[in-house]
Amino acid sequence: MTDIDQLLFQDQLCGGTLIGTQWVLTAAHCLDGSRYIRLGEHDLRTLEKSETELTIDKSIMHPDYNDDIYVNDIGLLKLSRPVKYTNYMLPACLPDFNTEIPLYQKCYITGWGRDENGQDTDILQYGR
Template sequence: MQPLLLLLTFILLQGNEAGKIIGGREARPHSFPYMAFLLIQSSGGLTACGGFLVREDFVLTAGHCLGSSINVTLGAHNIQRRERTQQHITVLRAIRHPDYNHENFRNDIMLLQLRSRARRSGSVKPVALPQGSKKLQPGASCTVAGWGRVSQSRGTNVLQEVQLRVQVDQKCSSRFQFYDSQTQICVGNPRERKTAFRGDSGGPLVCNNVAQGIVSYGSINGSPPAVFTRIQSFMPWIKRTMRRLAP
């Protein structure tokens, strides 16, 4: 199964829908040990998303990354290679937020319960989630990571990272009809060609070592800013769901 998975991954990343991080750079190998690569089977074929480990048995991602089956790769830098650090785990249960709306991407968040627990290592460990009620402020500098294209014509199989700045809500509410400041974050300076894009969906926005957002959607041409799901708004649902499904 593993060689097939890697082959499918390579084929997938050559397609137009693989998405990209724009204006970023190659990450130092395994410097984002919480990152997960999701290979998703659905009626429309294979797609890919990002995700991130929040507990040994749970990955958090975007609600629109749902499929009939999902394979999770942890501990990867180059997803085309069989790295000894990699762990391949299938998803036992995908729990999309009950109020997810596919037409406007509201409540675009999903928990994936893994079939077996991830083994912690230097390359695989969970990321912290928001605690308390302090809201992420405009101007905060955060990092997004993901696999995919680095331009419209050039792909990559290695993890990319990009530094992005949180924007005032008006930058997104003036551009996106359904932007909701209570449950979403506006990210990416419109004057800089740096952003996350389609194939990076589900990946985390990490600020001061805390996952604050999830890549949700943006402009069709990839120009910033983009919209991220605000994790803090969903912490009660996340905690309740993981507690209910505890082994």
């Protein structure tokens, strides 16, 4: 999916979504002090032309995040400079604040994680 960009921390693999020219939405447990992210990542085994590595200027964790039970596990990363949008790096379209999402609304999910056989994946996966 070209409209959802992933990020790769140097110390651990975490996913994130570009939501503006300088902002990435991610999980709070991924805010471990990493200094770099990689946008446009697809195949972890190779450096592709679509990828851009940027430094992180600031991280913001949800004030009520609980790392024992992962409650409010959400955070923001501010990039050191604005991202130039390309076919591989576009922000996700987020709903307005008051938008009600119907029950059982189909959506997409992306990540590397593990496949149906429990094997780690190097290629970005998605599901609906």
